[in-house]
Every structure is written in C-alpha cells, then in structure tokens.
Amino acid sequence: MAKAKTKSFQTETKQLLQLMIHSLYSNKEIFLRELVSNSSDALDKLRFNAIEDSKLLDGDTELNINISLNAKNNTVTISDNGIGMSEEEIIENIGTIAKSGTAEFLSEMTGDKKKDSNLIGQFGVGFYSVFMVAEKVSVHSRAANLKPEDAVMWESTGEDTYQLSNIPKENRGTTITIYLNDDNKEFSELIRVKFLLQKYSQYINFPLILNPEEGEPETINDSEAIWLKSKRSVKSEEYKEFYKFISYDTNDPLTWMHNKVEGKQEYSSLLFIPEKSPFDLWNRDTPRGIKLFIQRVFIMDDAAHFLPLYLRFVKGVVDSSDLPLNVSREILQDHPLVDSIKKGLSKRVLDTLKKMQKDKPEEYKKFWKEFGLVIKEGPAEDYENSESIAELFLFSSTASAENSPNTTLDQYIERMNSDSDKIYFSIADTFEAAANSPHIENLKANGTEVLLLTDRIDEWLMSTLMHFKGKELVNVAKEELEEGAKKPRVTKEKQEIINKMKNSLEHRVTDVIASSRLVDSAACLVLSKNEPGAQLKRILEASGQSFEDSKPVFEVNLKHKLIKKLGAMSGKEFNNFAEFLFDYAVIAEGGSPKDPSKYLRQLDKYLG
Ligand code: ADP
Numbered sequence: 113m114a115k116a117k118t119k120s121f122q123t124e125t126k127q128l129l130q131l132m133i134h135s136l137y138s139n140k141e142i143f144l145r146e147l148v149s150n151s152s153d154a155l156d157k158l159r160f161n162a163i164e165d166s167k168l169l170d171g172d173t174e175l176n177i178n179i180s181l182n183a184k185n186n187t188v189t190i191s192d193n194g195i196g197m198s199e200e201e202i203i204e205n206i207g208t209i210a211k212s213g214t215a216e217f218l219s220e221m222t223g224d225k226k227k228d229s230n231l232i233g234q235f236g237v238g239f240y241s242v243f244m245v246a247e248k249v250s251v252h253s254r255a256a257n258l259k260p261e262d263a264v265m266w267e268s269t270g271e272d273t274y275q276l277s278n279i280p281k282e283n284r285g286t287t288i289t290i291y292l293n294d295d296n297k298e299f300s301e302l303i304r305v306k307f308l309l310q311k312y313s314q315y316i317n318f319p320l321i322l323n324p325e326e327g328e329p330e331t332i333n334d335s336e337a338i339w340l341k342s343k344r345s346v347k348s349e350e351y352k353e354f355y356k357f358i359s360y361d362t363n364d365p366l367t368w369m370h371n372k373v374e375g376k377q378e379y380s381s382l383l384f385i386p387e388k389s390p391f392d393l394w395n396r397d398t399p400r401g402i403k404l405f406i407q408r409v410f411i412m413d414d415a416a417h418f419l420p421l422y423l424r425f426v427k428g429v430v431d432s433s434d435l436p437l438n439v440s441r442e443i444l445q446d447h448p449l450v451d452s453i454k455k456g457l458s459k460r461v462l463d464t465l466k467k468m469q470k471d472k473p474e475e476y477k478k479f480w481k482e483f484g485l486v487i488k489e490g491p492a493e494d495y496e497n498s499e500s501i502a503e504l505f506l507f508s509s510t511a512s513a514e515n516s517p518n519t520t521l522d523q524y525i526e527r528m529n530s531d532s533d534k535i536y537f538s539i540a541d542t543f544e545a546a547a548n549s550p551h552i553e554n555l556k557a558n559g560t561e562v563l564l565l566t567d568r569i570d571e572w573l574m575s576t577l578m579h580f581k582g583k584e585l586v587n588v589a590k591e592e593l594e595e596g597a598k599k600p601r602v603t604k605e606k607q608e609i610i611n612k613m614k615n616s617l618e619h620r621v622t623d624v625i626a627s628s629r630l631v632d633s634a635a636c637l638v639l640s641k642n643e644p645g646a647q648l649k650r651i652l653e654a655s656g657q658s659f660e661d662s663k664p665v666f667e668v669n670l671k672h673k674l675i676k677k678l679g680a681m682s683g684k685e686f687n688n689f690a691e692f693l694f695d696y697a698v699i700a701e702g703g704s705p706k707d708p709s710k711y712l713r714q715l716d717k718y719l720g
C-alpha cells in the first residue's frame with residue numbers, strides 16, 4: 113500500500129462542513145438520501161457513457177446500490193457499481209466545491225431546518241451532509257475506465273484535512289463507509305434505515321438492496337419508472353411522493369399531468385405544477401427541472417428544450433424512445449421531435465391551468481399569486497399560444513372593489529356592452545392609483561369596466577398583446593380614449609383660456625385640450641397613442657433609450673372650479689397657476705413635480 117497523502121480542504125468547504133456539523137444537524141437523516149442519490153447519479157452516468165463505450169460495463173451489467181449495516185461497529189456502507197472516480201476526480205468532487213454554489217447556499221438558509229436541509233441537495237453540496245452523523249468517512253472508488261490497482265481511498269473526519277491513498281479495488285464504482293459517531297448509532301439499525309430508504313429513496317431508478325448483518329438482502333424499492341406505468345396503476349400519494357423526490361420540495365404539488373403519446377412519435381411525460389415558487393424562479397439562465405430519459409436512461413436535466421421559459425416552474429420527466437441515445441444538447445437543439453414534444457407539453461400545461469381556472473378558481477388564484485408574473489412573460493415568448501396564455505391572466509378590475517386579481521379577460525368581455533370592442537386598462541404603481549386615476553373618471557361614471565394593472569411588466573405585456581379575441585386593449589392614459597365620444601362644447605371664452613394655457617405650458621406639453629374623460633378632477637396628462645407610458649418608459653430607459661423630448665397632452669376639465677378660477681387670472685399669476693395645475697396632474701399620475709417645494713408653496717398660497 114502506498115503511503116497516504118494528507119490534503120487540506122478548501123476554505124469554503126471547511127465553512128460548509130462547520131455549518132453541516134453545527135447548524136443543520138436536526139434533520140441529519142437526509143445524509144442517506146444524499147448518498148443514495150449520488151450513487152444513483154453515478155449509475156446514470158455509467159449507463160449513459162456505456163452507450164458509446166460498452167467496455168465500461170465489463171460484464172458487470174446489473175447496476176445497483178447496496179446498503180450494508182453493521183451495528184456492532186456502528187457503520188453503514190453504501191456501495192454502487194457506477195462510474196466511480198479517479199484520484200483527480202475525487203479531489204475535485206469532494207475536496208473542493210467546484211460550483212460557486214456555497215455562498216448562494218449560505219445566503220438561502222432560512223433557519224427552517226426542513227427547508228434548509230432540502231437546499232443541500234439542490235445546491236450540490238449533498239456529500240458533505242454525511243459529516244452530520246459520522247466521525248469518519250471513507251470513500252473507496254475505482255473509475256469505470258481504470259484498473260483495480262488505480263483505485264483510490266479518500267478518508268476524512270470532517271475537520272480540516274483528508275487523506276488519500278492508493279488501495280486496489282476489485283469492482284468498478286464507489287463504496288462509502290460511514291463510521292457513525294456516538295450520537296447517531298441509530299443509523300446502523302435495520303428498521304430505521306429501511307424506513308428512511310423507503311421514505312426518501314423509493315423512486316431511485318436502480319435496485320436499492322438493503323443487507324442486514326444477518327439474514328437475507330432485501331430490495332427496498334420498485335425501480336420500475338413511475339412515468340412508464342399506466343395512470344390507473346399509480347396512486348395520488350405515489351405521484352406526490354415522486355414529485356417531492358425529484359423536486360426537493362417539501363410541499364405537495366398543486367397538480368400533475370401524466371401522459372403517454374403514441375403513434376408516429378412516442379413519448380411519455382409526467383409533469384408537476386408546484387404549489388410554491390422555488391428560490392431560483394427568477395434565474396432564467398439555466399432552468400432545470402425537466403429530466404430527459406431515453407429508453408429509461410437518464411440523459412440530462414435541461415428544461416429549456418422541453419418547455420418555454422414562461423413555464424419554467426413546471427417539474428417532471430420526459431421519456432422518449434424515439435430520440436437517439438447518444439443525443440447531445442446540440443442535437444436536441446434542432447431535433448424535430450424535441451420541438452414537437454415542447455409544443456405538446458406546453459399545450460398540456462396550458463390546458464391543465466385553464467381547467468384549474470374553470471373548475472377550481474380558488475386553487476387557481478393561489479397558483480396565479482405564485483406564478484402569474486412568469487406566465488405574463490408568455491405572449492412575447494410563445495406567439496402561437498398567446499391567446500390561450502392571455503386567457504389565464506387574472507387582473508384586478510373596477511368591477512370588484514377588491515384589491516386582488518380575480519377577473520379574466522373573458523369575464524370582462526362577457527360583462528361588457530355587446531357593441532363595444534375595447535378592453536380598457538389603467539396602469540399605475542398601486543391599486544389605489546389605478547382605481548382612482550383621473551383618466552377613468554368618465555368610464556366609471558358610465559359604468560364601463562376598467563382593468564386595474566399594477567405589475568411592473570403589465571404595460572409591456574399589454575402592448576405586446578394589443579388585442580384579445582378581436583377586442584382592442586386600450587390604455588386609458590392615452591389620447592383618443594373613446595372614439596366618437598361626445599366632445600365637450602367649448603365656448604369662445606373657454607377656448608381663449610385653453611390657448612393661453614398652451615402658450616404658458618408650451619415647454620411641457622404638446623397640446624392643451626378640453627377633456628371628455630374627466631368628471632371630478634381638474635386636469636390630467638395623456639400620451640399620444642404610440643408613446644410608451646411611465647412603466648414602459650422605465651423599462652426602456654433601463655435598456656438605454658431616452659425619452660427626454662417626449663411631452664404629454666394636457667387635458668382640462670372646463671367645468672372644474674380650478675379651471676374657472678384660472679380663467680379669472682392673467683399675466684404671471686395665470687402662468688404660475690397653469691404650472692401648478694400641470695404638477696397637480698403629474699401627481700395624480702403617481703409622478704412627482706419637478707420642484708415639489710415650489711408646488712407646496714403654491715398650494716399654501718392658493719389655500720390661504
Ligand atoms: P452533487 O451530487 O449535487 O454534484 P454532492 O456533494 O452530492 O453534489 O456530490 C459531489 C460530487 O461527488 C458529485 O457530483 C460526483 O461527481 C461525486 N460523487 C459523489 N458520490 C459519488 C459516487 N457514489 N460515485 C461517483 N461520484 C460521486
């Protein structure tokens with residue numbers, strides 16, 4: 113035997129080990145789930161690589177995971193005949209943390225032990241959880257492409273260092289021996305371990321064999337893939353457990369879809385809609401959560417190929433026998449079957465959501481609260497389905513006083529005047545501002561419904577959509593609100609006031625006109641049809657566009673006492689008051705006057 117080398121853990125790894133040992137210990141049983149899942153990954157990798165290089169299997173074709181217990185010595189051994197690791201790989205994989213995940217992992221810690229321990233698996237730091245229960249761990253591994261004498265033994269007590277030595281290993285794969293510490297002897301007891309394997313590792317795709325100290329080995333799981341079973345033979349409980357297994361979510365899923373497509377193209381899919389959004393919902397770079405299998409061989413976890421981004425919260429499995437086993441990301445990219453699977457799955461998810469909206473509105477509202485913002489990305493990404501996506505939207509509306517999105521576009525259409533062809537919406541930063549906007553005073557007075565939008569992307573969304581089922585989506589902050597609306601009669605005298613205002617506000621507005629939309633307010637600002645509103649402007653400005661030159665139209669309510677008051681003024685007094693009215697309209701929009709203190713001085717004066 114060669115002499116052991118001692119190496120030091122990377123600083124980040126040391127921190128992580130400290131955290132595992134001292135903070136997360138209350139849910140320490142999950143170490144078993146993590147190690148079994150690593151073995152399963154190693155078997156998946158072997159099976160995948162053996163497609164190209166069948167020599168790797170080397171006669172040892174029964175892929176499985178063995179767990180052996182020894183209560184006398186307080187040890188648990190987990191052994192697989194998977195891909196294994198070379199010395200370099202072992203140093204890289206369990207001496208350092210290759211992914212920059214640690215800092216993120218630490219920042220996600222919530223203090224809720226159950227949640228936190230689920231994060232362990234998601235961030236790829238699962239192996240280290242073994243130190244929650246072990247005083248020493250040894251990992252004996254032989255890479256599938258190396259000889260017995262090239263095997264490596266890694267040992268550590270989870271403090272600052274680990275030892276490496278060269279110890280031959282007859283079979284390919286990895287054997288991990290856990291020397292349990294005094295507090296955790298329970299994990300070498302048969303009943304306890306069996307219970308945990310059933311709880312966490314039921315859905316592993318390889319036989320999981322428990323070897324007691326005495327007596328016969330027992331296979332714990334049913335390694336037949338759940339998604340290939342017939343729907344009738346799978347119980348709800350099993351679907352829920354399987355969801356938790358693949359997602360690391362502790363909650364039940366909201367719903368699931370299990371389908372088999374047959375005919376020219378064949379594939380099975382099992383998809384889940386979670387109840388709560390995952391921590392990485394807003395990471396659009398590498399959405400994960402749809403696992404691709406080809407003939408039951410795990411190929412990759414790459415959601416982007418099988419669902420559009422606006423459905424990235426969906427988790428599940430796709431299994432196709434029609435894709436080539438040696439598929440790569442590049443092949444996936446332009447494979448016609450992938451495209452058709454993506455279309456099929458998108459439609460399935462949209463239909464399921466639509467049905468939930470109809471049959472279980474309360475449940476759907478919960479869904480919308482979690483994922484509505486993501487769904488709103490849909491029409492821009494998936495033009496073909498934009499109308500079915502829009503059917504899923506929920507908005508607040510003047511039809512109900514409640515500040516909670518509960519109106520669909522279809523419901524709006526059902527309620528509207530049959531001769532109307534417009535769906536009106538008011539956008540503001542808050543519900544109150546949208547509901548009380550001067551722009552909609554006349555619509556409200558006439559009993560016309562207005563949708564009240566407050567999400568940051570709503571204006572962008574509506575301007576992407578433009579129409580819904582033949583009805584125009586109309587932003588109330590824009591000019592020409594109601595075609596053919598009665599124009600207010602403007603006397604010569606009033607027209608003169610308007611002209612004077614135009615002169616006085618020339619630098620701030622493109623026009624001053626008599627308003628037909630105002631009832632209670634004195635004035636408001638409107639935008640020309642092609643001009644982006646405040647919300648969209650902010651988005652566009654963030655992407656580098658500039659709108660300094662854009663000026664609104666100033667609409668005034670000639671019946672209002674402030675305008676009458678203005679009519680009685682002249683000269684400097686008139687100009688000041690016109691400016692004051694302009695700022696008043698800016699505030700009503702949720703904006704702020706250029707010079708707030710001047711505005712307040714004026715207000716004091718006019719009130720006095
Ligand atoms: P993750 O599984 O998310 O990558 P882990 O901390 O659980 O993170 O494991 C780290 C790495 O160690 C794995 O990615 C894998 O490369 C390696 N590894 C762990 N266990 C095994 C095993 N039984 N066989 C082969 N490689 C393993």
Ligand code: MG
Pocket residue numbers: 146149150233236237238239
């Ligand atoms: Mg792991």
